[in-house]
Amino acid sequence: MRNFIKNLGPGILVSAAFIGPGTVTVCTLAGVEFGYGLLWALLLSILSCLVLQEMAARLGIISQKGLSEVLREEIKHPVVKILALTLIFSAIVIGNASYEAGNITGAVLGAEALFGVQKLQLGDFSLNLWSLLIGAIAFALLYSGNYKRLEKIFIGLVLLMSFSFVLTAILTRPNLTALLKGFVPSINSTTGLLGVMAIVGTTVVPYNLFLHASLVSEKWKSPSALPIARKELLVSILLGGMVSMAILVSAASAGFSNIDSAASMAVSLEPLFGSYATWFMSLGLMAAGITSSITAPLAAAYVVKGCFGWNGGLRAAKFKMIWAFVLLMGVFFSSLKINPIEIIRFAQVANGILLPVIAIFLFWIANKASVLGENRNSKWQNLLGAIVIAIAMFLGFKAILSVLQNF
Template sequence: MNKKTKSFRDRLKEKAKAIGPGALIAASFIGPGTVSTATEAGASFGFALIWAIVFSIITTIFLQEMAARLGVVTGHGLGEAIRDQFEKPILKYSMVIVISFSIGVGCAAYLAGDLTGGALGISMMTGIPQNYIAPVIGVIILILGLTGSYKRFEKILISLIAIMSVTFLTTMIVIQPNLSEVFQGAFVPSIPSGSIVVIVALIGTTVVPYNLFMHASSAKEKWGSPADLKKARWDIILTITIGGLITIAIMVTAGAIIRGTEKAGIEALALALEPSLGGWASVFISIGMLAAGFSSAMASPLGAAYTIGGLTKWGTSFDRWQFKAIFCVVISIGIITSAIGFEPMQLILTAQALNGLILPIIAISLLIVMNNKNVMGKYVNSLKLNLIGGVIVVIVSGLGIYSLVDAVSSFMDAV
């Protein structure tokens, strides 16, 4: 009996130790933008769009599995693989420049929002202005980047995922939503009038281009042998599914208590939770927002550093000064813009358009690399994975075109 118990504990510890790179990805896509989008989706359409989150999580798992497999099998990141895949200098350097610029600008442009969103959590409890708190969060992350290591980031982000899980899943359980409606929204796709923009936003905040680079590089740091692929897949399925459940919990909570209200922001959600949670309502939502902002703000400059460092072959580890330099530049831009309250709308719209374009480019490049036997050996994609990957590429290409058109329209309206 004791032997069996010990064996179970050993297996449990082994699975717990396998958690790591996937947590970085989950922490990356559960940011203030995801919280706001999920809240808006629930407030506007109830539980009808849960299926979009389910779809985006399945898509993310498939793409991230390929990226992680690449890192574990080859010992190289996606950036290095893409650079080596294309031999013609014009194509190679065009890819390097376009992807590096798009992701670098995108991460820098959105980081201020992550810092400000995290600051909102503290501001809701203290009343201190967000532009005072956001730079402090940014400086903390900057110090962690300069003095830390991959393992430290991994531990912090796993902790933040745990905090968000407890916070948002608890609020969903407390309000006791109609489970039959929840399951219907999850497995019976529908597109209510006016919901297409929200659906694109829900998928776009989950399937993030730079996460593919970050996952390949972090996976090769975590595991050094193809024998570890089973652990890598366990990590991916567990952590990204938890990330999806957190997003679903936010949407369900909003759909149950603030659907149809005029004010559908995160503050309105906290206020509407007071009958169920009392004075703890604001605390729960504030902690959730702080964790979401902090986690995404940590992952964003990290993703930029992994992407640009890999594509340029400057290095994808914390012991390379170039890697830390990229991290510092991105986080510094976020600190400055969040401190002055500057919202670089035109820059954000440009980043949105570029990221919409490069997502299918990166997905196609990943598929090409994963079918290169000289690189992957016997671990190349199966026919089934290629078919699924092909469908994903078609869908993300459609999303990319839509995002580009939407960004250009918004840019013209702003001008």
């Protein structure tokens, strides 16, 4: 057990990355609108995440390289290589810079529910001090370049999220019979289908595939570490899945019908279940925002490093320049409450295309003996991978259509 705890890290960061404000909000709204009815979709998303993240972890440990670096080396056709790397660069770097505002804002909403609104008026502009503080915390942790310190911080934050959201779910006293029925697959309407898409899409995150491959290559240097990496990933993703389910169960059990975000649910819980429920929900939301506000810039930096073949790790100047850009954009948009609509639309379209494309590229790499040798995909891994890719292609197609319909 002591050896297992010592090896916790990369999987925990991946788990913390997908439990961001987006996941908290999606699971909250799913619980409010459909009750326990989409728990099966959440379970499906967790299994899909495990399949793809295991491939990414295996690639990182065996090749000792990040996913974008391997793609740059293995895609031989110059035109295909340029198109693939441009798509990845655009979607991850620009997309993460856009979504970083949402990550920081999620943490801000949690902080405001606990400690109130804190603003600084500068002429006609009003700066949210919580945005600046959370951005400063993320900047300090990333700037230190200490991977072991990051691991410890994330383990603490994930445990805080788990504690907060699970206790909130218990306080709302769920109906166990109805909860168990929620694991039986069913879709009753078009809205239900959109709910399934949102849940799977917010759990199987494209940038996590890049982040995980890079993190495991830095933590473990021998193929003998593959079994412990798989165990660590399994525990971390299941823990993240439990947190997501707890959020959905809390929203479903509370019986609200006019909740539009996790922050508003946190405030609404107090009259029914006491101040503790509000505190637990708000603490969890704040922790979710902080973890995602660190992992999104980190993933963007790893992607750029691989695309351009840069040397050096967390302490390299170029590496710091990329994550600092993503983080500062997030702080700026969050503190001024600017909504970069066109950038976000571009990011949605790019990520809608990116998920199935990256899943296919990862599947292709995972079957290459020249890269993974005897650790390439087995028949069962190929079967599971093909199923996940089919789901990713369907979700990607639907995501693109939904964005185009809004133009």
